[in-house]
Amino acid sequence: MAASASSRGFTAPIGAAKLPTVEVFPTLPNGFVEFRRKKRSSTGGFFSIQCCCSDSVMPIRGGSGSGNGVDKGDDGRFDSKKITANYMRTQASSPMPFASPQSRFVSKPEKFFSRCTPRSSGPKSRDSPPKRDTGIANEKDWGISMLNDNVNETGVNEDGSTWYRESGEDLGDNGYRCRWTRMGGQSSDGTLEWKETWWEKSDWTGYKELGVEKSGKNVEGDAWWETWREVLHQDEWSNLARIERSAQKQAKSGTENAGWYENWWEKYDAKGWTEKGAHKYGRLNEQSWWEKWGEHYDGRGSVLKWTDKWAETELGTKWGDKWEEKFFAGIGSRQGETWHVSPVGDRWSRTWGEEHFGNGKVHKYGKSTTGESWDIVVDEGTYYEAEPHYGWADVVGNSSQLLSIQPRDRPPGVFPSMDFGPSLPPEDELPPTLSQ
Numbered sequence: 001m002a003a004s005a006s007s008r009g010f011t012a013p014i015g016a017a018k019l020p021t022v023e024v025f026p027t028l029p030n031g032f033v034e035f036r037r038k039k040r041s042s043t044g045g046f047f048s049i050q051c052c053c054s055d056s057v058m059p060i061r062g063g064s065g066s067g068n069g070v071d072k073g074d075d076g077r078f079d080s081k082k083i084t085a086n087y088m089r090t091q092a093s094s095p096m097p098f099a100s101p102q103s104r105f106v107s108k109p110e111k112f113f114s115r116c117t118p119r120s121s122g123p124k125s126r127d128s129p130p131k132r133d134t135g136i137a138n139e140k141d142w143g144i145s146m147l148n149d150n151v152n153e154t155g156v157n158e159d160g161s162t163w164y165r166e167s168g169e170d171l172g173d174n175g176y177r178c179r180w181t182r183m184g185g186q187s188s189d190g191t192l193e194w195k196e197t198w199w200e201k202s203d204w205t206g207y208k209e210l211g212v213e214k215s216g217k218n219v220e221g222d223a224w225w226e227t228w229r230e231v232l233h234q235d236e237w238s239n240l241a242r243i244e245r246s247a248q249k250q251a252k253s254g255t256e257n258a259g260w261y262e263n264w265w266e267k268y269d270a271k272g273w274t275e276k277g278a279h280k281y282g283r284l285n286e287q288s289w290w291e292k293w294g295e296h297y298d299g300r301g302s303v304l305k306w307t308d309k310w311a312e313t314e315l316g317t318k319w320g321d322k323w324e325e326k327f328f329a330g331i332g333s334r335q336g337e338t339w340h341v342s343p344v345g346d347r348w349s350r351t352w353g354e355e356h357f358g359n360g361k362v363h364k365y366g367k368s369t370t371g372e373s374w375d376i377v378v379d380e381g382t383y384y385e386a387e388p389h390y391g392w393a394d395v396v397g398n399s400s401q402l403l404s405i406q407p408r409d410r411p412p413g414v415f416p417s418m419d420f421g422p423s424l425p426p427e428d429e430l431p432p433t434l435s436q
Helices: 080-087 109-116 392-397
Strands: 009-013 020-022 024-027 032-036 046-051 057-061 151-156 162-171 177-186 193-202 208-217 223-234 241-252 258-269 274-284 287-297 303-313 318-328 331-341 347-356 361-368 373-379
Touching: 241 392, 258 392
Parallel strands: none
Antiparallel strands: 009 032, 020 046, 024 032, 046 057, 151 162, 162 177, 177 193, 193 208, 208 223, 223 241, 241 258, 258 274, 274 287, 287 303, 303 318, 318 331, 331 347, 347 361, 361 373
């Protein structure tokens, strides 16, 4: 029974690389330190990760916000005016902010601002290094304000730093329009630099996009880049309105072999279908770690969640933890594995599983390479999240600027061309048979 209780732990040797790991528990008799995954709660969807290179605890997002379902009487078909009229009345609260300490190698924002913030009528730099594990911001947090007229300005500040600001509009086929604003600046010696671009896109199919890209560097050689996008479009097969949000962030140290990258995405449609996920990577000198997770809700009660984390050192030590759960109508399963490989190739692993029958009975089983094993049926309730905390109504309520984008006027008798041809996901997300 003791083996079952700890079968879902994240195990690493004492004195292992100082990597972000889950909450530390006392040393086990076999000489390992156990790290246990916290269950996602119904109120926050967090599990805690202890960053060993700092004294703080960083919450990692496993789910976000609190969403409501859509009106079952609405067929959800694509109509941006209808979305604005019907759903903007929903007072959806934004998800709780994800506080996270700044990476140790990134310089403080004030070091950057003190020499690079223009003092005249030029644009003011808002650029600062992105923070890890903060997910996807809402559009209001970016403060995007498009300029109405074409602008092309430059200037020099009192401290010798320079700035520029420009805006314009690009037009294309099928009513395509992209309004954009670019701005940036640098110190007199070029060691400090920042850039930021805003854009909004639309066409006659109802496609709308709002986005930001920014980057910067400082005198220590630290460099960072971040982009954020929010898209409204019509699903080519279901004809339903869909909103997609994404964010990519990365930072690299100029003084040590350290850096990190994150790619976050969320997809929602008007019938409750939701997909969320993230891919993360980090490195600190001889230590590297990775994390991937995903959530999929079909809008009819079926849910799939999974997480895969692993880490390694240049000496050859590797360890990881992964789990998956599938549920529908109170019936489903959970399974996972925790593993460790020593520098000489010795491998330890523990696998575990649960079968939930929907009648208050749960079959639990597992084994490890050290001889542990268990196979029992217990009386236990089944808990899982059949709907996302942050759903369609929430994302619509937080996307007023995206929905208010005005497309070009369409001449009478001219109709948008709709491309419903087959499309493939990015190559790195294809099954092996498609990527070869």
